[in-house]
Amino acid sequence: MITKVTYLIATILSVKAFPQNIQLLSQLPSDPIEQPDSWAWGRHPKEGFGYKARNSLTLEQCIDNPETAGTVHCDGYDYSYPVELCISMPRLAPLKVCADAKFPKDFCVSNAANMVKAKGCQKFLTDMCIMDISLATSQPCADAQYPKDFCTSNANQMVKTKGCQKFLTDMCTMDINLATSQPCADAEFPKDFCVANAVKLIKANGCQSYLTDLCTADVSLAVSSDCAGVEFPASFCTTSVQIALLDNCKGASKDVTVFQCTKNKEVCNTKLCQQFEFLCPK
Incomplete structure (x- = not known):
């Protein structure tokens, strides 16, 4: 009899421990770390009741x-620390x-990463970002604007980086293999560089204005x-x-000189020099 009474009282207490006649969003955990009556309850206009442990x-x-900052135990709170504390504990700074x-x-530079x-x-x-080349090419550094010497010194890695695009020609001319790569397709090359590498750059967009020279x-x-x-x-x-x-020389006949012919x-006796044929050696 005593056992039944004890069970009845326990049942009544457990029923009163949390809101009654509600539609839960999910099942109560089988072994909660805290009693449901100490949890935060709230009713959504359409989704019924929900709960969250404190x-x-x-x-x-x-x-x-x-030391608890950034952990699951404190993420739900809105608070901040003074800059002195953030500096003294670099883990907290980010x-x-x-x-x-x-x-x-x-402080920023010495803890760049x-x-x-x-x-x-x-x-x-x-x-x-310039503290490390791998950092410079990472997403967090996408908006950094780099100096020319850094871009050219690391041309192969930085040629695709937005912060070095204003030095694209300078980077691409650092290496002929880089100059012929896709990232340098829009680079405008100087004439001497094009001519010096004519065979490899004959099709390069950045050298087409010097095509005759090539x-x-x-x-x-x-x-x-x-x-x-x-x-x-x-x-x-x-x-x-x-x-x-x-055929490329057909139009040159009007400009050719007697000395050139x-x-x-053999050249003098071609159609190119026909106006001077009477002077050509036989």
Whole structure:
């Protein structure tokens, strides 16, 4: 009889421990760490009742114990620490509790890997990003604007980086293999660089304005399909009979000089020099 009474009382108490006649969003855990009557209950307009266990730490405990910042025990609270504390404990600096802190440059730079995302260090973003090439090419450094020497010194890694695009030509001309790569497709190359690397750059967009110079820099290019339709100057057309007979030299006859024609017997006897044929060696 006593056992039945005890069971009845326990049942009544458990029924009164949490709200009655409610529709729960999910099942109560089988072994809760706290009693349901101490939980936070709330009713959603459409979804019925829900519940959430109380945090294991109070706001005061979280504030008084910085080592708990960033843990599940304190994430639900909105509080912040003074900048001095954030600096003295670098682990805290990138966290929400230090989001409003304005950090000095030397602290940001010396802790670049951890502080590159910190709001209080964004004014020193470039200074942090150049501390490490892998950091410079990472997403947190996407908006950093880099100096020319850093971009060119690390051209292969930085050629795709937004913060180095204003130095694209300088980077691409650091290496001929880089110059012919896709990231350098829009680079505008200087004439001397194009001519010095004519064979490899004959198709490069950044050298097309110097196409005649490239074609006349190498005989193999001059007779290739890459130079078809390019008009060659008389000075180049008279260098050999092979060149003089190219379609590229048809328009050069009006500019060719007697000296250019007569210095080579075979060239002089081509159609290119027909106006001077009476002077050509037989």
